[in-house]
Every structure is written in C-alpha cells, then in structure tokens.
Amino acid sequence: MVIESAAAKEIHELAVEPPEPSEKDERLYVGSVRKAFSVLYAFQERGAALSLAEISERAGIGRSAAQRFVHTLWALGYLQQDASTRRYRLSASMLDFACAYLRNDPLVSAAFPHLREASRLTGETVNLTRRDTDQIIFVSRITSTTVISADLVIGSRLPLFCTSPGRAMLAYLPEDLVESILSTSPLPAYTEHTITDPDAIRERLQSVRRNGYETALQEYFSGDLSVAAPIFRPDGRVVAAVNIAVASPRWTPERLIEELAPVVVETARAISKSGSPEF
Secondary structure (H helix, E strand, O other): OOOOHHHHHHHOOOOOOOOOOOOOOOOOOOHHHHHHHHHHHOOOOOOOOEOHHHHHHHHOOOHHHHHHHHHHHHHHOOEEEOOOOOOEEEOHHHHHHHHHHHHHOHHHHHHHHHHHHHHHHHOOOEEEEEEEOOEEEEEEEEOOOOOOOOOOOOOOEEEOOOOHHHHHHHOOOOHHHHHHHHHHOOOOOOOOOOOOOHHHHHHHHHHHHHHOOEEEEOOOOOOEEEEEEEEEOOOOOEEEEEEEEEEOOOOOHHHHHHHHHHHHHHHHHHHHHOOOOOO
16 A cells, blocks of 8 residues: 555655643643754655754744754764754654653554464554544554555554544543544544545444444555554553455455454453553
8 A cells, every 4th residue: 555645645644743631630740851853854745854954843932942942952872963064863762752652552562462463364454543632543563565655654644534443542531522523623534435424423323332443445645455453451441453455446335344443352352361550
C-alpha cells in the first residue's frame, strides 16, 4: 500500500502541540516543562529544520525563552544544529524515549508474537494501536515483505472516528466518553468515503459490538481497506486494537471480511487472554 503524499503529510500534522492535562493541580504543575515540550513539538511537521525565530513562533513562546530552551535541549543532545545554516533538527537521541516505551510497555511485549503469527498467516502488515484522546497511535507493527507501506510507522497518529482500530476501541469506551469525543472532536471528510455523521458512527459502533470487528473502507486513505478488533484487559476495559490494512483493488471488502476479519478477531482475543492488569 503506497500512501498518497497529501495524506501522508496529514499524518504528521496531527498532534502538533503538547496536550493540555485534563486534571491540573496548579501547585504541582511546572509550566516550564510544558514550554520545553512545546519546543520539541515544533518539530512535528515532516522534514522541518527550523530557525530560532520559527521555533519561537511554532512553540508560542517568546524568542528569549525559546533561545534558552533550545540551547538547553541542544546541550543535552536532543537537538542538533547545522553549522552552516544555524537551523535546528531533532537529534537521534530522541529515539531513546521511543525505545524505552517499546521495551517497557507490557502490551507491546505480549502482543508481538501474536502480531507476527497473524502476519505470517496472511502475508500482510499487522498493526497494534492504542488510543490517545481522539486519535490512535501505532505502537507495534509487523510489516509485509511484499507490500510497501510508506509513512505509517510506529508513532504515527490517525483519527479515532474514521479508522477501523479507532472505532473498534470507541465501541467499548464508556458512553459519556464516546459522546464527548463525537461532540468535541473534528470529524472532517478525508475522502469521499469518510463517515462523518455522528449517528452513522454510532451505528458502526453497534455493529462492532455485534460482530466483534470493525472495517474502514477508504475512509482516511484512498484505496485503503482495513479491519480491526479490540483488545481488552482482564477487567474488561478496552486498551488497544489490532488491525490489518490492505489495498484495493488487490483486496475487496468482501474478501477482507471473509479472510482477514477472523484473523484479527482471533489475534485480538489471544492478546487479551495473555494480558495483565498492567496493560
């Protein structure tokens, strides 16, 4: 599956600034830490090498403060500066945090052998995603050896409402949270097939509960067909989803459901059974 460049760019424009905490104790909240992260978030846009003035503007902080935060992050090794252009980029040291997450998330460890088996059975790319507010974030991925999947990598984000793993998780969230997400999150049409009507989305969630899986047919990427199933903790709380995405016309919606839906359902069930409260 080759992702169109415009859609690929959209991936990197989701979550462009640090989220506001839902519950903030002013006595404990350190605003300067958020400002430091706002500097790092300034580099979210794909391929950006930034001047100090651009960092200041994107981070929403004054130039003097930006200079201090940038210098500190550079001194710590998390930013690098081009000697000729004086522009900054994130350094490879930022990957330390991603690697630490992948090493320490018990869900990623427990799911890996099941994702690998699903990929072996189908020959397709299999993904593990978690929910982050109104988005999904890819936390593990076994790629196909025959199909190119550009730009979707671990850490990529997509909207919750129009993706198969997003709706698979949304179907089992508390009703008040579902309504909050549908009423406050933007629901744009990414393609002509995107389901944007909240009532139609609610009907899809009922279908997930009946069938145990969800599909998304060209709703975010043109030509992309995806099927997903939810993963649960031992206490019954939904924590993630597994999905397989394939390209049309190589696959049809009917074949997707017939051949791949049983695999994602069984894979999700196996991961759930191997779970722990730490998920």
